Amino acid sequence: MAEVRNKQVILKDYVRGFPKESDMIVTSSNLKLKLPEGSKGVLVKNLYLSCDPYMRTRMSYHDTSASYVDSFKPASPISGHGVSKVLESGDPNLKEGDLVWGMTGWEEYSILNATQGLFKIHHTDVPLSYYTGILGMPGMTAYAGFYELASPKKGEYVYVSAASGAVGQLVGQFAKLVGCYAVGSAGSKEKVDLLKDKFGFDDAFNYKEEPELDAALKRYFPEGIDIYFENVGGKMLDAVLLNLRDHARIPLCGMISQYNLEKPEGVHNLMQLILRNARMEGFVVGEYYHLYPKFLEFILPHIRQGNIQYVEDIAEGLESGPAALIGLFSGRNVGKQVVVVSRE
Amino acid sequence: MAEVRNKQVILKDYVRGFPKESDMIVTSSNLKLKLPEGSKGVLVKNLYLSCDPYMRTRMSYHDTSASYVDSFKPASPISGHGVSKVLESGDPNLKEGDLVWGMTGWEEYSILNATQGLFKIHHTDVPLSYYTGILGMPGMTAYAGFYELASPKKGEYVYVSAASGAVGQLVGQFAKLVGCYAVGSAGSKEKVDLLKDKFGFDDAFNYKEEPELDAALKRYFPEGIDIYFENVGGKMLDAVLLNLRDHARIPLCGMISQYNLEKPEGVHNLMQLILRNARMEGFVVGEYYHLYPKFLEFILPHIRQGNIQYVEDIAEGLESGPAALIGLFSGRNVGKQVVVVSRE
Numbered sequence: 001m002a003e004v005r006n007k008q009v010i011l012k013d014y015v016r017g018f019p020k021e022s023d024m025i026v027t028s029s030n031l032k033l034k035l036p037e038g039s040k041g042v043l044v045k046n047l048y049l050s051c052d053p054y055m056r057t058r059m060s061y062h063d064t065s066a067s068y069v070d071s072f073k074p075a076s077p078i079s080g081h082g083v084s085k086v087l088e089s090g091d092p093n094l095k096e097g098d099l100v101w102g103m104t105g106w107e108e109y110s111i112l113n114a115t116q117g118l119f120k121i122h123h124t125d126v127p128l129s130y131y132t133g134i135l136g137m138p139g140m141t142a143y144a145g146f147y148e149l150a151s152p153k154k155g156e157y158v159y160v161s162a163a164s165g166a167v168g169q170l171v172g173q174f175a176k177l178v179g180c181y182a183v184g185s186a187g188s189k190e191k192v193d194l195l196k197d198k199f200g201f202d203d204a205f206n207y208k209e210e211p212e213l214d215a216a217l218k219r220y221f222p223e224g225i226d227i228y229f230e231n232v233g234g235k236m237l238d239a240v241l242l243n244l245r246d247h248a249r250i251p252l253c254g255m256i257s258q259y260n261l262e263k264p265e266g267v268h269n270l271m272q273l274i275l276r277n278a279r280m281e282g283f284v285v286g287e288y289y290h291l292y293p294k295f296l297e298f299i300l301p302h303i304r305q306g307n308i309q310y311v312e313d314i315a316e317g318l319e320s321g322p323a324a325l326i327g328l329f330s331g332r333n334v335g336k337q338v339v340v341v342s343r344e
Numbered sequence: 345m346a347e348v349r350n351k352q353v354i355l356k357d358y359v360r361g362f363p364k365e366s367d368m369i370v371t372s373s374n375l376k377l378k379l380p381e382g383s384k385g386v387l388v389k390n391l392y393l394s395c396d397p398y399m400r401t402r403m404s405y406h407d408t409s410a411s412y413v414d415s416f417k418p419a420s421p422i423s424g425h426g427v428s429k430v431l432e433s434g435d436p437n438l439k440e441g442d443l444v445w446g447m448t449g450w451e452e453y454s455i456l457n458a459t460q461g462l463f464k465i466h467h468t469d470v471p472l473s474y475y476t477g478i479l480g481m482p483g484m485t486a487y488a489g490f491y492e493l494a495s496p497k498k499g500e501y502v503y504v505s506a507a508s509g510a511v512g513q514l515v516g517q518f519a520k521l522v523g524c525y526a527v528g529s530a531g532s533k534e535k536v537d538l539l540k541d542k543f544g545f546d547d548a549f550n551y552k553e554e555p556e557l558d559a560a561l562k563r564y565f566p567e568g569i570d571i572y573f574e575n576v577g578g579k580m581l582d583a584v585l586l587n588l589r590d591h592a593r594i595p596l597c598g599m600i601s602q603y604n605l606e607k608p609e610g611v612h613n614l615m616q617l618i619l620r621n622a623r624m625e626g627f628v629v630g631e632y633y634h635l636y637p638k639f640l641e642f643i644l645p646h647i648r649q650g651n652i653q654y655v656e657d658i659a660e661g662l663e664s665g666p667a668a669l670i671g672l673f674s675g676r677n678v679g680k681q682v683v684v685v686s687r688e
Contacts (some may be wrong), residue, residue: 068619233614252618269575274596280624282617302447331348 006031009106009321015059018260019329035088042094044084046104049326051337052130052220055080056259068247068284077105091115101131104344106321108341116230133166134310135338137285139153141253143295144288149251150227151280154179157221162231164191166336168251171229173308182219182253187331198309213239232257234265241269242274252282260329281342296319311335353450353665354420358650359403362604363673368666375453379432386438388428390448395681396478399424400603411653421449429614445475449664470647474667477510477680478654481629485512485597487639488632492570493595493625498523501565506575508535510680511597515573516545517652527564529656531675542653549554557583576601578609585613592622604673655679
C-alpha cells in the first residue's frame with residue numbers, strides 16, 4: 001500500500017481578533033493511502049477547497065452556543081467545503097473515481113469517516129471548482145435565503161451587502177431574474193464595477209467611501225428596501241433598518257463584519273421592524289439541502305446558457321490556503337475564493 | 345343646542361426622556377354638542393380610555409420614520425383607544441346610542457371626523473371597559489402576534505416579557521390553551537404572583553431581581569426558548585437571543601424599555617438568529633384587524649366560561665389620566681391600565 005507525504009494546513013492555536021496568515025502553518029505528515037479495515041467512509045484526494053466567512057468562527061474556541069459547527073482543533077488540519085475525488089470507498093453508494101463535494105480536510109488526501117454530508121457530482125460539463133461555490137454550499141445558501149426566506153416579488157427593491165462574494169453575486173443575479181431592482185455594496189472600486197458590469201446589479205456602491213451608511217442607502221433606495229440580504233451585520237444592518245419598506249424581509253445569511261470582534265457591535269434600530277411589519281430571519285444552509293436537486297435543475301441551465309455570471313478568485317496550491325482564507329476578512333478576494341490543491 | 349364644558353387632557357409640549365405627569369394638564373373648553381353641518385363623522389361621549397405603551401412615542405416629536413402614528417400636537421388634547429357612546433352620527437352605519445371602540449380624544453366628548461377606525465360593539469354582556477383591552481386593540485395584538493406570527497405548537501417553551509400587562513397576560517394564557525410551557529417576567533412580586541396564581545403561567549420571575557438576565561433565562565428555560573413574545577426590547581432581548589431553540593420565533597410587539605431613551609440600547613447577539621434558524625418579526629396590529637370577527641368568536645366564549653382571566657387597573661376620572669398613563673413606564677399599573685371618564 002502506497003504511503004505518501006500528505007501536505008496539510010494546520011491551525012496553530014485558537015485565534016482572537018483578526019486572524020493572521022501565521023495563525024496557520026503548512027506542513028506534511030505521512031499517510032497510508034488505505035481506508036482502515038471495515039471503514040464505511042472514503043479516502044479522497046482533495047482537488048478544490050472553499051474559503052468561507054463562517055470558517056472564522058471555527059478558529060476561535062467556542063462552545064456550541066457560538067456556532068453551528070465545532071471549533072477547529074489546534075495542531076490539527078482545518079476543514080471546510082471542498083471538491084474531492086474518491087480513491088477508495090467503504091460506502092456502497094460511492095466508488096473509486098467518483099467526484100464528491102462536501103466537508104473535507106485542508107490537506108492533499110483525507111480519510112472521511114462519514115459520507116452523509118457528501119454530495120456526488122453528476123454534472124462535469126461545468127468547472128469542477130463551481131461545486132465549492134455556485135453549485136455547492138454558497139449557491140444553495142443564496143438560493144434558500146433569497147427564494148425561500150425572502151419570497152421576492154417582481155418590482156421589489158433588493159439590497160445585497162458583500163455583494164461580490166460567493167453568495168452576494170448570486171443573490172443579485174437571482175433578484176434580476178425575478179424582476180427586482182438590485183443594488184449591491186462592496187469594498188473596492190474593482191468590485192463595484194464588477195457588480196454593475198458583470199453581474200448586472202442596477203446600481204452599486206463602495207461602502208468604505210460612505211461616511212454615512214444611512215444617507216447612502218437613502219440615495220440608492222429613495223423608496224426604501226423590500227429585501228435586504230444580510231452578509232455583514234453591525235452598522236450596515238443598523239442603517240438598513242432605517243430604510244425598510246413595509247413588510248420588508250431580511251434573510252440573515254452571515255455577519256462577516258462581526259466575526260473578528262471580541263464583542264459584536266450593538267444594533268439599535270430594531271424598533272423599525274415593528275413599525276414596518278418587517279421580518280428578520282436567520283438560516284443555516286444545512287436546513288435546506290433537501291432542495292439541492294431542485295436548485296441544480298434551476299441553476300445548471302442558467303450557467304450553461306450564460307444567464308448567470310460567476311466570478312472566482314483562484315489561489316494556486318495548498319500553500320496559498322492560509323493567505324487566501326485570511327484575505328476574506330480584509331476583502332482581498334474578488335469573487336468566490338477557491339484554493340486549488342490539485343486539478344485532477 | 346347644548347353647550348358643555350368639555351374636560352380635556354392636553355400635552356403641554358413634546359417630551360424628551362422619561363415623561364412626567366406635569367407634561368400634561370387637565371383643562372376644559374366649551375363644546376357645542378352638535379356635529380358640523382354635513383359631517384360624516386360622529387359626536388361621541390367617551391366612557392373608557394386605554395393607556396398603551398406605544399403612546400409614549402407619540403409624546404415626542406418624530407417624523408414618519410419613528411412611529412406608525414403621528415406625534416401628539418402640543419397644546420391639544422391627546423388621543424388613544426377608547427370606548428365611546430355615539431350621541432350624533434353622520435355615518436349611516438352608526439346611530440345615537442351605539443357603543444363603539446377605536447381612536448378617540450382624551451376628553452369627555454369628541455367629534456371624530458372619520459369613522460373608518462371605529463368598531464361597533466355588539467356584545468355588552470361583558471364589561472364595556474374590556475373593549476380597551478382584551479376585546480380591543482391589545483387583545484387583537486396578543487392574538488395576532490401569538491397565533492399568526494409565532495405559530496405555536498403544543499409542548500413548546502414560551503417566554504413573555506411585561507407579562508402582566510394588557511397584552512402579556514393574554515399571551516401567557518393563549519400559550520397555555522395551546523399546551524405550551526409558559527414563563528412570564530414582570531417588575532414586582534405582586535405581578536409575579538398574579539402571573540402564577542391568576543393567569544396560570546407555569547413559572548414567573550421578577551426581572552428587577554435578576555442581576556444576570558441570561559442566567560435567569562437559563563434557569564427558567566434549561567431547554568431553551570421556542571417563542572419569545574417581545575414587549576420590552578434592549579437587554580432582555582439580548583439575553584433571550586442567547587437562549588433560543590432551533591427554529592425559534594420572536595414576534596416583536598413592543599419595546600417599552602426603550603421608549604424613554606434618547607438612543608435605543610444596542611442588541612449584540614443577533615448572530616444567534618442565524619445559528620438557531622430563528623425568526624424575529626415585527627408587527628403593527630392594524631395589519632390584522634381583518635381577523636377581529638374571528639378573534640371575537642374565539643375569545644368571547646373563553647371569557648364567558650371563565651377560561652381566560654383578565655385583570656384591569658382602573659383609574660377613576662379623566663383627571664387621573666396623566667398619572668395613569670405615566671405609570672405605565674414605571675410599571676405602576678397592575679394589569680391593563682384603563683381610565684374611566686364616565687360609566688355611561
